[in-house]
Amino acid sequence: MRELRGALIGCGFFARNQMHAWAGIPGVSIVALCDRDAARLDDMGESFAVAARFTDAAAMLREVRPDFVDIATTAPSHRALVELAASLAIPAICQKPFAPTMDDARAMVEACERAGVPLMVHENFRWQSPIRAVRRCLASGEIGAPFFGRVSFRSAYDVYAGQPYLAEGERFIVEDLGIHALDIARFLFGDVTRITARTRRVNPRIRGEDVATMLLDHEAGFASVVDCSYATRLETERFPQTLIEIDGSEGTIRLDEGYRLTVTGPDGTRHEDVSPPLLPWASRPWHNIQESVALIQAHWAQALRAGTEPDTSGRDNLKTLALVEAAYLSAAAGSSLDPREV
Ligand code: NAD
Ligand code: 89Y
Known part of the structure; x- marks a missing residue:
């Protein structure tokens, strides 16, 4: 089984669930964290023993070159972060709501498809x-x-x-x-x-x-x-x-x-x-939602390894x-x- 090294952007309220879920998925580790709020970043880094911490997403992705990035920020930042991942050919998961507008969402799907990069929306319900x-x-x-x-x-x-x-x-x-x-x-x-x-x-x-x-x-x-x-x-x-x-x-x-x-x-x-x-x-x-986070993330790891489209791909989520x-x-x-x- 291919080991997957992930990086997470956005160390806020919900990302903690995503970090716990990653910790329970065999063969996946989160090797770097990013948040522009240094206090939140350190808090998450200490909780999950992740030493590589960045306040700038581009710097993190360029330096760490993870196998995927998990974007757990709120919608206004999604397009820039997904396009950044696509520009570096890094597969991306993006939290819901996918984008503030349909134009943004379509541009994100197109950027990833052009780059040949898998994109999944964290539509876990x-x-x-x-x-x-x-x-x-x-x-x-x-x-x-x-x-x-x-x-x-x-x-x-x-x-x-x-x-x-x-x-x-x-x-x-x-x-x-x-x-x-x-x-x-x-x-x-x-x-x-x-x-x-x-x-x-x-x-x-x-x-x-x-x-x-x-x-x-x-x-x-x-x-x-x-x-x-x-x-x-x-x-x-x-x-x-x-x-x-x-x-x-x-x-x-x-x-x-x-x-x-x-x-x-x-x-x-x-x-x-x-x-x-x-x-x-x-x-x-919250356990109902929390279990679904573990299941969707396991699905992502499986799809990434198999080279298959995740169920809630960016293209699917446009609908x-x-x-x-x-x-x-x-x-x-x-x-x-x-x-x-x-
Ligand atoms: P939050 O505001 O608590 O956390 C977001 C974090 O992202 C903040 O710490 C902020 O500093 C950081 N951030 C924002 N832009 C950034 C950037 N460009 N670079 C680095 N860091 C950046 O938000 P939250 O409540 O954790 O929600 C995050 C997303 O999760 C939202 O879109 C929300 O809708 C979604 N959410 C999903 C579920 C679910 O079940 N799928 C449940 C709750 C929240
Ligand atoms: O943000 C929401 C979500 O996605 O699930 C429940 C929630 O946390 C509050 O409505």
Whole structure:
């Protein structure tokens, strides 16, 4: 097995999960770190015993020449960093949201394709084991042909405490969280021909929208609803669970609160606990997301070694990002539109 030497850019809130996950993947080591904030850089370097530390990404990549770079910064820096990696022929992982605009995202995909460099977006929610259990069940044909889907994420969890920038942007929930739910809808039900979205802000202390309700028409010929909210106070806080409903010609699938999977088919109903494992470094309630980080990163290592395209490649993610963009356009105009036209 080829040893892979990685470098990470962005030592902030979420990157810690990525570092823990790399440490658990055989044959992969993170050999250098970069953050323009020296205190954050040192903190991460000390936690994971990485001595090679840089405050400048270009200097790090030129000096270290890693086998890949893991870009864990927020969206405004993504294009410059991905293009930097492409210019040095270094395969890159880029956190979601892939880019602030479709033009940036397309330019990033083109830069990597021109350089012959693999590019994966860290779109990890579809790697959550409960979501994969739903997909396996759907693919088995047990519930027949789907005619309705719902992907739902409703919570009042204080995400602003760990990620204060989420309260400050003009855009919030569709770009930050809805992006994952939209990607799950693509993963389960296929690509989308039309989207209708309505958004609103409930929490007066934030700038962007914290509620979105979206209707998707899928190429497969049926519709799904994707709804998300960070203004939904429930008896039991569900963060960060995505709930799923699928109705098919022969039965139904439900992924309910507490990771309870219920499948009703021609032969009756079965229940399964599809709770994600609590990895040694993980903590509740984030363990669901944390496991998906470990799984997507293992997938990247495997794809890089095999020379295959990762599932959530930059090119694939253009379709998820187009849904985000189309959702904002739809909500602003009160209309519906074809995401392939944005
Ligand atoms: P953060 O602000 O805590 O950390 C980002 C770090 O990147 C900061 O320390 C900053 O100094 C550094 N940085 C920015 N530009 C840089 C540059 N050009 N060179 C070097 N360092 C630079 O952000 P975060 O909360 O960790 O989020 C990072 C990304 O992860 C966001 O895009 C967010 O949406 C995403 N995220 C993903 C998930 C998921 O499940 N996939 C969960 C949470 C956050
Ligand atoms: O940034 C978001 C993400 O990607 O998953 C959950 C989150 O941390 C807050 O909405």
